[in-house]
Amino acid sequence: MGLIEDEVNEVSRLCCNVIPNSKLITCMTSLIRVDINQTNSRQLTVCLRFPDEYPKNKLLTEFKSRSMSITFLERFTKVCDDKAVEFVGKPQVMGLLKFVDTYLRENPLCIVTEEIFNVKKLLSVTSGDLKLRQKSSSILLTAKGGPFYISAKFHVPEQYPVERIQWDDCDCNLPQALVRFVNGQAKEIARQCVEAPLKKLKTNPEFQPKPSLERTFRFIIAAMKGFPEELCPSCEKLALPSTSQAVVETDADDNFLIRMFCGHIYHQGCLKKFMSEPPFPPGGKICPAKRKHPRSDRNHCGARKQSVSDKSELCQQRVTHDKWGLNDVKSAEAKWAHQQARVRELEEVIDFLQ
Structure with a gap:
């Protein structure tokens, strides 16, 4: 029995016990497929294939997901490819699966990767800053307009996008009438992303929760840009x-x-x-x-x-x-x-x- 067969047997025995909330779908020498379901928004299918001259060459990795963005999957594939280099010359499958599971748990903001990318792109042509806090699953947004600014810490819940982003107080040097408007209207936008309207629309009878982070941030950034003018x-x-x-x-x-x-x-x-x-x-x-x-x-x-x-x-x-x-x-x-x-x-x- 060769190294690949030994790894296939090891994955078959240990995967579901070592990787929490995982399900082994396929375990063959031609393909190993594992579903990792940490939360509703962090669901990932890992597909691993053994290359020629394994383990001298790193595993071939592919990710699929219905809940996570293509932007994240593309970036995460590169991260895992770089990590796989460390396993070259020795058994790689379980080490890589553990890394994938740990990365998703330690980087909960991965579920809003595409939204964060779009907001950063918007801030690059306006004025402001975006800081990520992975441990607390929070984002510090600072939006500016002339000499005025608004800054708040937004929390992304585990069940996002079914649950909306949350924030409490904001630091702002605008007049109070405008602070109340921006804060109140932003919360209303976030709320309507996850709560069905009381009156169903004929054109869209079945309500589906929508991501609230980018919609909320875009409103705040646009408002701050427009106020001084x-x-x-x-x-x-x-x-x-x-x-x-x-x-x-x-x-x-x-x-x-x-x-x-x-x-x-x-x-x-x-x-x-x-x-x-x-x-x-x-x-x-x-x-x-x-x-x-x-x-x-x-x-x-x-x-x-x-x-x-x-x-x-x-x-x-x-x-x-x-x-x-x-x-x-x-x-x-x-x-x-x-x-x-x-x-x-x-x-x-x-x-x-x-």
Whole structure:
């Protein structure tokens, strides 16, 4: 009996005992196939073939998976090929199978390899950083826009993508209105990736959980990139100040920022002036912004892509907010008329005194 036959017998006896959650599918001198099922998202089929002049040459390795991305499988094949060099000249099968099992356990973020690759590619043309923490299965994302940043630690659960990514607090130097929006909308995007809508859609009756990491990160990165460039629709000046130190946190200040449901950001003083002056159309004021906002609250979980035509369309949405509801036309007109009457009275008094 030769070395290959001895290894085949050894794998047949030891594989399922040495490699937890594994199943030996094929064990022959022509092919060894083992299924490793650590979690729902870490399921891998290992196919090993003996080369000519074995063990002088390393095993031929191939991976297949329904749950793990092609990007990861391609990279992991190279990692295992490099590792197999260490086993050349001696029995290789059990050593390589142990390495595969250990690698998957020690690198839980392997299940989001393709998403991480895509996010890094996006950050390379924007601004920010991505740090991986394999032991805690977490990712530290820092997204930047001008002098502003947001940073948070995201945890990838074992049952991902059936379970969404999780995070608690975030470190951010944006005004609180924008911090609440980014954090809240990002969590809503992640939630809708894993929870079926209450009302089933005719076009997609069977809900399937979707990966939430890349969708969430793309929203945060795009929002941070766009904030420093946004204009107040009323005064048409930059909504945010040029430095983070100049951010106004006092809600009584005219430069305090208010984000409307249409997505646009107003200076509080500009909004007050806009809402209190005519015209007063039936149903309330219309946002004067010169384009629709790509992150309007009316868009599907803030993730709808802005079409080319949107860039030239006026906003045309009602100016609505928890604090700034729809105008009552008659009361708004009466208030404006009263204010104008007082102005005229004061002008008459000044003219009389002069």
